[in-house]
């Protein structure tokens with residue numbers, strides 16, 4: 001093989017790998033999702049889980065069934081729809097209620113969107129460079145982490161928390177974590193640390 005051919009092959013290969021990577025990443029081709037997980041004020045394990053979720057690598061039931069395992073594919077949080085990443089985090093009734101409360105708590109007047117739209121919206125907000133967007137980015141990572149945790153404890157230990165319980169844990173942890181970071185700590189002072197009045201019905 002000549003040097004030229006080898007270079008061509010290499011560049012072709014790297015191109016293919018890149019293309020394949022984009023195809024594998026699949027669900028979010030247009031969104032610079034790394035902005036959601038890099039330089040995040042979130043707890044590292046929150047960033048880790050949201051990263052897996054965004055890349056479609058969390059082992060939700062649809063993935064496990066796709067490997068040929070015969071399993072009950074119902075989402076354990078609602079027992080209504082099949083469990084997929086978009087369903088679990090942005091379509092499931094329980095999760096939507098929690099995220100709706102978090103949005104309202106931080107002053108965002110909108111309802112919960114679909115998975116890719118949520119990610120895109122958050123990236124756009126961050127691009128606006130507002131501190132509240134950094135707080136929200138951190139909160140979204142915490143939210144994804146705690147929904148995944150709830151899914152696992154419900155599935156494997158048959159223990160269930162309430163919507164209120166999960167919402168409060170996320171709020172507490174966002175405060176605990178955020179107060180250690182001066183940039184977001186000031187913004188957090190404007191938010192209610194014990195938001196009793198946040199109810200999704202009021203939106």
Ligand SMILES: [Zn+2]
Pocket residue numbers: 075076077078079080081087088091092093
């Ligand atoms: Zn569900």
